[in-house]
Each structure stands twice: as structure tokens, then as C-alpha cells.
Amino acid sequence: MKSGRLLTSVVAPAIALVIAFGFAAIALLLVGIDPITAYKEMWVFGTTPESLIITVNNAIPLFVSALAVAVGFKMGLFNIGVEGTYLLAALFAAYVGAQFSTTPVLHVTAILLVAVLVGAFWAWIPAYLKVKRGVHEVIATIMLNYIAFALSAYLFLNVFRAETAGLTIATDLIPETGWIPSLNPLLTALGIEVRAGANLHGFLVIAIVLGVGYHYLVNKSRFGYDLRASGINPTAANASGVDPKKMIIRTMLISGGLAGLVGIAPLLGFYHQYPQDFPRNFGFNGIAVALLGRNSAVGMAFGALLFGFMQRSALILDLRDVPKEIVTIIQGIVVLAVVIVYEVVSKYVQRRVIASAAAATDFDPVTSGVAA
Amino acid sequence: MAQAPAIQLEGVTKRYPGVVANKDVELTVASGEVHAIVGENGAGKSTLMKIVYGMVRPDEGTITIEGAPVNFRTPKDAIDAGIGMVHQHFMLADNLTVLENVILGSEPRSGVMIDFEGASERIRILGESYGLRLQPNQKVEKLSVGERQRVEIIKVLYRGAQILILDEPTAVLVPQEVNELFDSIRDLREEGHTILFISHKLDEVLSIADRITVMRDGQTVGHTTPAEVDSRQLAEMMIGSELPSPETKESTVQEEVLLDVSDLAIFSESGRPVLEDINFVVRKGEIVGIAGVEGNGQAQLVDSLLGLAPTSTGSINLAGKSMVGLETRERRAAGIGLIPEDRHRQGLLLPSPLWENAALGHQYKEPYANGIWIDKKGTREHTAEIVRRFDVATPNVDVPATALSGGNQQKLVVGREIMAGPVVLIAAQPTRGIDIGAQAAVWEELKTARAAGMGILLISADLDELIGLSDTIHVLFEGRLVAKLDPSEITPEILGSYMTGAEEKKAS
Numbered sequence: 001m002k003s004g005r006l007l008t009s010v011v012a013p014a015i016a017l018v019i020a021f022g023f024a025a026i027a028l029l030l031v032g033i034d035p036i037t038a039y040k041e042m043w044v045f046g047t048t049p050e051s052l053i054i055t056v057n058n059a060i061p062l063f064v065s066a067l068a069v070a071v072g073f074k075m076g077l078f079n080i081g082v083e084g085t086y087l088l089a090a091l092f093a094a095y096v097g098a099q100f101s102t103t104p105v106l107h108v109t110a111i112l113l114v115a116v117l118v119g120a121f122w123a124w125i126p127a128y129l130k131v132k133r134g135v136h137e138v139i140a141t142i143m144l145n146y147i148a149f150a151l152s153a154y155l156f157l158n159v160f161r162a163e164t165a166g167l168t169i170a171t172d173l174i175p176e177t178g179w180i181p182s183l184n185p186l187l188t189a190l191g192i193e194v195r196a197g198a199n200l201h202g203f204l205v206i207a208i209v210l211g212v213g214y215h216y217l218v219n220k221s222r223f224g225y226d227l228r229a230s231g232i233n234p235t236a237a238n239a240s241g242v243d244p245k246k247m248i249i250r251t252m253l254i255s256g257g258l259a260g261l262v263g264i265a266p267l268l269g270f271y272h273q274y275p276q277d278f279p280r281n282f283g284f285n286g287i288a289v290a291l292l293g294r295n296s297a298v299g300m301a302f303g304a305l306l307f308g309f310m311q312r313s314a315l316i317l318d319l320r321d322v323p324k325e326i327v328t329i330i331q332g333i334v335v336l337a338v339v340i341v342y343e344v345v346s347k348y349v350q351r352r353v354i355a356s357a358a359a360a361t362d363f364d365p366v367t368s369g370v371a372a
Numbered sequence: 373m374a375q376a377p378a379i380q381l382e383g384v385t386k387r388y389p390g391v392v393a394n395k396d397v398e399l400t401v402a403s404g405e406v407h408a409i410v411g412e413n414g415a416g417k418s419t420l421m422k423i424v425y426g427m428v429r430p431d432e433g434t435i436t437i438e439g440a441p442v443n444f445r446t447p448k449d450a451i452d453a454g455i456g457m458v459h460q461h462f463m464l465a466d467n468l469t470v471l472e473n474v475i476l477g478s479e480p481r482s483g484v485m486i487d488f489e490g491a492s493e494r495i496r497i498l499g500e501s502y503g504l505r506l507q508p509n510q511k512v513e514k515l516s517v518g519e520r521q522r523v524e525i526i527k528v529l530y531r532g533a534q535i536l537i538l539d540e541p542t543a544v545l546v547p548q549e550v551n552e553l554f555d556s557i558r559d560l561r562e563e564g565h566t567i568l569f570i571s572h573k574l575d576e577v578l579s580i581a582d583r584i585t586v587m588r589d590g591q592t593v594g595h596t597t598p599a600e601v602d603s604r605q606l607a608e609m610m611i612g613s614e615l616p617s618p619e620t621k622e623s624t625v626q627e628e629v630l631l632d633v634s635d636l637a638i639f640s641e642s643g644r645p646v647l648e649d650i651n652f653v654v655r656k657g658e659i660v661g662i663a664g665v666e667g668n669g670q671a672q673l674v675d676s677l678l679g680l681a682p683t684s685t686g687s688i689n690l691a692g693k694s695m696v697g698l699e700t701r702e703r704r705a706a707g708i709g710l711i712p713e714d715r716h717r718q719g720l721l722l723p724s725p726l727w728e729n730a731a732l733g734h735q736y737k738e739p740y741a742n743g744i745w746i747d748k749k750g751t752r753e754h755t756a757e758i759v760r761r762f763d764v765a766t767p768n769v770d771v772p773a774t775a776l777s778g779g780n781q782q783k784l785v786v787g788r789e790i791m792a793g794p795v796v797l798i799a800a801q802p803t804r805g806i807d808i809g810a811q812a813a814v815w816e817e818l819k820t821a822r823a824a825g826m827g828i829l830l831i832s833a834d835l836d837e838l839i840g841l842s843d844t845i846h847v848l849f850e851g852r853l854v855a856k857l858d859p860s861e862i863t864p865e866i867l868g869s870y871m872t873g874a875e876e877k878k879a880s
Contacts, residue, residue, distance in 0.1 A: 221746065229721055236732060238700065239718040350723075350772070353775060
């Protein structure tokens with residue numbers, strides 16, 4: 001059992017990474033670049049203290065996004081709508097946060113609350129449609145993404161945009177009490193030299209709390225049990241007293257609430273207002289990170305860091321005239337490879353567990369037709 | 373002249389971590405006989421067969437084939453020694469012909485070419501001598517199950533097997549095909565082949581075998597012949613105790629009504645009644661049986677009692693408390709237990725560990741829950757308790773439920789529901805698809821629970837079980853309870869005629 005866990009949680013992702021970098025090396029060779037040099041440059045540039053901080057900063061929204069996706073995955077719900085949800089939530093949070101000023105903790109809490117509420121509301125729509133009308137959540141959330149893009153663009157340009165026209169088009173600046181401070185002083189205190197320009201987002205702390213909370217919610221709580229049971233065998237979960245409709249609503253509310261927080265790290269840690277070019281794609285990449293991390297909090301943290309690292313280290317490729325799209329290719333292959341390798345390895349592990357249990361009870365799962 | 377036995381096993385032992393699958397197995401199969409090995413699932417039959425066929429190597433003991441000691445490393449060694457095995461699940465390539473399947477792996481050569489004609493001729497001869505009629509050029513995908521089995525047997529014979537192991541060969545056949553198979557087996561015996569026949573269908577064993585070896589708990593516990601035993605005695609040898617019967621001794625029915633269902637009706641979306649006029653009570657210490665051909669509303673009845681399907685009209689009272697309008701969880705908490713008719717669909721989380729399965733349906737309360745958390749320690753301990761008390765064969769409580777045999781899965785479900793101590797237990801097909809020993813265990817537990825005052829609603833297609841266990845039987849026919857019967861006064865035949873609607877006696 002123990003070796004099985006090691007196989008699925010460490011060996012499988014490692015194999016997948018090797019495969020992915022192998023394929024990417026072929027792609028690099030095809031465009032006439034020595035992959036060893038390219039990887040070395042990425043590694044050297046990506047592991048400077050500054051780069052590592054930016055790696056973590058990149059990873060935070062991806063991680064939160066992955067949590068939002070994973071909580072749905074656990075019960076077999078596919079919330080593809082994180083992308084639209086977080087943009088809308090960040091916009092509302094930025095607008096509301098700029099309207100007032102109070103004590104720092106209270107101000108930040110209020111902004112987080114707005115983001116969570118907007119996110120939860122936006123995810124409640126597909127949940128309601130599914131429960132009441134049987135609309136598949138994949139269709140509903142994809143469509144709601146488009147609505148969210150259009151709605152946020154409209155609201156941004158016509159309602160929430162700051163009147164005082166500066167160089168950039170953005171919402172009003174949030175007063176400093178609403179900012180989440182950087183963790184750089186903490187790093188300095190720990191003796192880590194940080195150059196100016198790289199500020200470790202303070203939201204990291206909240207993200208870790210969310211990750212731990214996710215772990216306990218899914219794996220330790222009664223709610224998590226019901227959630228997983230619903231994902232594994234909905235009819236059995238229903239017979240055990242889990243109301244599938246309530247479960248869908250609750251899970252989507254949690255997923256949406258988490259999705260609402262995806263954009264908060266860059267919003268309160270860097271922009272302090274919602275600019276027109278607010279970063280995109282955390283929602284979609286979060287799905288990949290959730291797959292990569294097999295819905296486990298630790299796995300998704302590693303997945304998010306890997307993506308964050310690749311995004312950061314890709315910048316050096318530009319300077320060396322290497323198409324940085326190569327990194328996007330690697331990301332894609334990593335996800336595919338992890339999914340495939342994981343399936344293969346976990347099938348193997350499962351077969352072994354079943355075989356050893358069967359041997360111990362002289363029961364033959366193959367000839368008894370259960371394995372089929 | 374004493375011919376050497378075809379197969380002789382002495383002191384064969386095979387251990388797996390934590391268990392002994394075969395212990396001191398003694399088996400002597402005379403040349404040219406049909407020798408049956410009977411035993412329940414888990415008795416060690418499959419391990420033993422794998423040992424004889426070279427798939428598993430024993431830790432101790434000797435194997436002698438036709439008088440010569442052997443030490444098989446792979447099935448190939450066994451095949452070379454003249455042993456062939458017909459697996460329960462066929463290993464044929466669907467898109468190849470019968471001929472191609474038979475010669476696959478041992479293609480006859482003439483020069484560099486495969487000698488199809490010679491092979492075809494041999495298959496024809498083999499088929500004719502043993503009544504295994506097949507058309508060599510037909511694709512296997514077009515064949516019936518019985519015909520596929522013939523291909524498997526021919527394949528084994530083609531490779532020159534003198535000793536044939538047939539693993540549960542009748543499990544997949546219809547009665548007509550069983551008779552044909554038995555004719556072929558008799559022909560094979562005439563020609564001097566030795567047949568090792570694995571089965572747990574005792575009537576078949578008694579009709580075909582010359583001698584019988586009985587296995588229990590990994591050991592060979594007896595040798596007998598069909599002349600010496602009847603199927604009841606054989607069954608008792610298999611389980612090592614008196615044959616269980618669902619018969620309940622004395623009535624434990626008390627006055628107190630635990631479940632009172634009146635005027636229950638469910639209408640389909642088109643307004644057609646699915647259930648109508650359902651009136652019955654379950655008293656303390658009473659088993660109320662619901663008889664009926666499947667599809668007459670049993671599933672809907674269970675769903676409506678549990679709140680899984682909306683009830684259109686009528687009342688359901690559990691110990692005086694109305695259940696109508698309550699959610700499934702509230703009904704569960706009020707004391708409705710469920711052994712579902714299909715454990716895989718409604719009763720288990722197959723990929724999850726046993727301890728998580730033991731909590732299913734009770735995950736909101738002690739010992740499974742502690743406030744808003746799942747109490748893993750409490751759950752695991754309680755699961756170990758269920759495993760112990762209900763004799764679930766499993767290495768530990770962490771293996772996935774899918775690793776257990778059907779009987780053991782069912783014992784886990786039954787144990788979980790009974791140990792939760794419900795007021796009323798709905799037991800739907802509680803012994804479906806499990807072997808005699810597990811069936812007996814489930815019956816015993818239901819009887820014990822009944823004696824302790826539990827009310828049980830037994831829904832079953834097994835008429836002996838219904839008549840034996842129930843204190844009262846209602847017959848469900850086309851969504852209505854058409855008769856209320858006293859099990860002490862009826863036979864399965866009478867019950868059967870009510871179930872098909874041939875007889876009607878208004879429920880009183």
C-alpha cells in the first residue's frame with residue numbers, strides 16, 4: 001500500500017516530467033535550438049531569488065484556481081467557469097475596496113468578502129440551472145464565462161472605471177489600508193536578500209490557509225466524505241442520505257467562493273486597482289493544475305509552482321531568440337503526460353492491491369468477473 | 373493392474389502474506405475419471421487449480437502427474453505434461469476463426485507455411501469424436517457462449533492434453549448447453565481422458581462426477597462419490613456444519629408497530645400508478661416479506677420508504693413518527709436501515725477502502741463522525757468490529773471494497789446496517805449472488821436482529837428465503853399488494869402463482 005502511494009504520488013509525476021521535457025527537447029531541436037543549453041538557461045535564470053519570488057507569485061492565483069476546480073472535481077462537477085468568475089469578482093472587489101477606507105485588517109477582509117460573494121453568486125447560477133433544469137454545468141459555466149467577460153468589460157468601461165483619467169485605464173486606486181502587504185520584510189528577517197522589484201505577495205499566507213482548509217474539508221470532514229461519495233458513486237451516496245441537489249449547490253458555492261479569490265493576490269498585492277489588462281487565464285490554467293495535482297492540496301501546490309516557474313523562466317528564452325511558446329508546449333505535454341502516466345500507474349497499483357487482497361482471501365477477481 | 377493416478381497431490385501448501393490459501397491439500401485423481409472439486413468461494417479451489425496448472429508454485433508438498441513427480445514453473449510446463457485448462461472466462465480472439473484460435477500459439481507448419489488443412493481436419497476429427505461440433509472457418513465473435521467453450525476445449529485437446537481442468541464450466545451456460553457439455557465430458561472420459569471439474573453447483577457435480585473432493589478453508593476435508601451422498605450432505609460437507617435454512621423457529625412478533633405504511637401511492641410523470649394502495653405494517657420483532665416478480669414496484673417501494681423518490685400520496689410512519697416530507701438522511705437518522713438490492717449500485721463505494729464503505733449511510737453519526745469531522749480512528753475500529761463479527765474475509769480494513777468477493781462485500785453491507793441498530797431494516801435481496809456460507813451467515817444475522825426486536829422488511833426473489841424467514845408475506849403484483857399470506861401455510865408453488873397474478877387474495 002505504501003509503495004503504491006509512493007508510485008502514484010512521486011514516481012508518476014516524475015516520469016511525466018521527464019516525458020514532457022523530452023518531447024519539448026524534440027520540439028526545440030526541430031527549431032534548431034540545443035535543448036540542453038535552453039533548459040540550462042531557464043534553470044539558471046529561474047532559480048535566482050527574484051525569479052523564485054515571482055514563481056511563487058505566479059503560482060498563488062493558479063493554486064487558488066486549482067482548489068476551486070478541484071473541489072468540484074471531487075464530486076464529479078466540472079466548473080469550467082473559474083476564468084469568468086475571478087475576473088468579475090476581482091473587478092467588484094477592486095471597485096468596492098476603493099470606495100472606503102478603514103482599519104487595514106477590516107478593509108482587506110471586506111474586499112475578500114466581496115470577492116467571495118461575487119464568486120459564489122456567479123457559480124450559484126450554473127448550480128441552480130443544473131439542479132432545477134438539468135443543464136449540464138460544463139455548458140453553463142462555459143457560456144457564463146463569455147457572459148462574465150462581456151459583463152466585466154462593460155461594467156469596467158461604463159461604471160467602475162476611474163473618472164480621473166490617468167495614463168492607464170483602471171478603477172480607482174484602493175486606499176493603502178486595503179492592500180495586502182508584501183512578505184519581503186519577513187524574507188529579509190530570515191536573512192534572504194531580495195532585490196527591489198520582486199515583492200512576495202502576502203496573499204501567500206491566505207493561499208496556504210485555503211490549501212490546508214481544502215485538505216481538511218475534502219479528506220477529513222463529513223462534508224468531504226459526502227462530496228467524495230457523490231463523486232465515486234452518486235446513487236450510493238444518495239441512498240446514504242446525501243441530497244444530490246443540495247450537494248451540487250453547496251459545492252458550486254464553495255468552488256465559486258474560492259474562484260472569487262483567484263485574482264486577489266495580484267489585485268491587492270500588486271495592482272491595487274483593476275486595470276484593463278488585469279491578468280487572464282488563471283481560471284483555465286487552474287484546471288490544468290488541478291489535473292496535474294490530482295486534486296490533492298500538496299500536489300496542486302507543486303503543480304502551481306511548476307507552472308509558475310515555467311512562466312517565469314520562459315522570459316529568458318525570449319532574450320535568447322527562442323520562441324517562448326515552447327514553454328506553453330511543455331505545460332501542455334506535462335498535463336497530458338501526468339494524466340496518462342497517472343492512469344497507467346494507478347491502474348497498476350490498483351491491480352496489485354486487488355490481487356494481494358484476493359490472494360489473501362482466495363478470491364479470484366478475474367474469474368469472478370468483478371474486475372470487469 | 374494398478375495404474376498410476378493421473379494427478380496426485382500430497383501435503384500441498386500455499387501461503388500468502390497473512391493467510392494460507394491451501395493447506396496440506398491431498399488429492400488423488402485416478403486416470404480416466406471425472407473428478408469434481410467442490411467448495412465455496414474462498415475455499416481454495418482456484419489456488420489449487422492454479423497450482424496444478426503451473427500458474428502458482430506451492431510452498432510445500434509434492435505433485436505427481438501420471439506417476440512422475442513434477443515441478444511446474446509455468447503453465448507451459450503443465451501443458452507439456454499433458455494438462456489443459458479451460459478457464460471460466462474464455463481467452464479467445466473474437467475476430468479470428470475457430471481454426472485460427474485453436475492453432476494460435478501452436479501453429480502446425482508445413483515448410484514455412486501454416487498447414488491449415490491438416491489442422492482443420494484434426495479439429496473436425498476431434499469435434500466428431502467428442503460431440504464438440506464446430507465449423508473451423510467461422511469467426512469466434514459469431515459463436516454462442518456454449519460454442520466458445522467448445523473452442524476452448526478443442527484448443528486444449530488439440531495440444532494433446534490428457535488431463536482437462538474445467539473451472540466452473542457450467543457457470544456461463546444455459547441448461548441445454550450444460551447437457552451437451554456433460555455429454556462431451558462423458559465422451560472424453562470414454563476415450564481415456566481425465567477430467568478435473570470445479571464447481572459449486574452440487575446437483576451438476578452429483579450427475580457428472582465419478583468421485584468428489586470437498587474443500588473448505590483451504591484444506592481438502594473429504595472425499596466421496598455421488599453414490600454415497602446427496603446434495604444436502606455434500607453441501608454440509610462444504611460448509612462444515614448443518615445446512616442452514618432460512619427457517620425461523622418461533623415467533624418473536626410483538627404488538628408494537630414500527631413501520632406503518634398506509635394508502636401509499638406513486639404516480640409516474642404520465643399519471644400512471646407505479647404503486648397504489650400500499651398498506652402494511654411491520655411490528656417489532658417481525659420480518660415482513662414482500663414477494664413479487666421483479667419490476668412490480670419493489671424498487672419504487674424502497675425508494676419511497678427512504679425518501680429517494682417522492683411519494684405521491686399516503687403516509688409512512690416510523691415508530692409513530694411521520695416520514696413523509698423528510699429527507700433521506702433524516703429518515704436514516706430516524707432509524708431506517710437499508711441493505712440495497714444491488715450492493716454495487718447503492719451500497720458501496722467500490723474504489724474506496726472498507727472503512728469508508730462501513731460509514732456509508734451512517735457518516736453523520738458516531739462512531740463514524742465526530743462533530744463535523746469523520747472520525748477515522750473510530751470508523752476503522754468499528755469497521756474491524758464489523759469484519760470480525762460478520763466474518764468478512766479481508767486482509768485489513770484499508771483494501772478497496774472492489775477487492776472483496778461478492779459474499780464478503782455483502783457481509784460488510786449487512787454488518788454495517790445491522791450494527792447501526794435501525795428501527796426498521798429494509799433488506800432487499802439480502803443474499804443475492806453470494807454463496808451458501810455467506811447466505812447462512814446473513815440469515816442468521818437477520819434472525820438474531822429480529823429476535824432482538826428489529827422490524828425487517830424483506831424483499832426477495834428467493835421464495836424459500838421469503839417463506840422461511842418471514843412472519844408475514846405480502847405479494848406485490850403490478851404495483852399493488854394483492855395478497856397477504858401466512859408463510860406457514862404456503863409453498864413456493866402457491867406463492868409463485870400469486871406472484872404471477874394467477875391467484876388473488878385481497879390483502880386484509
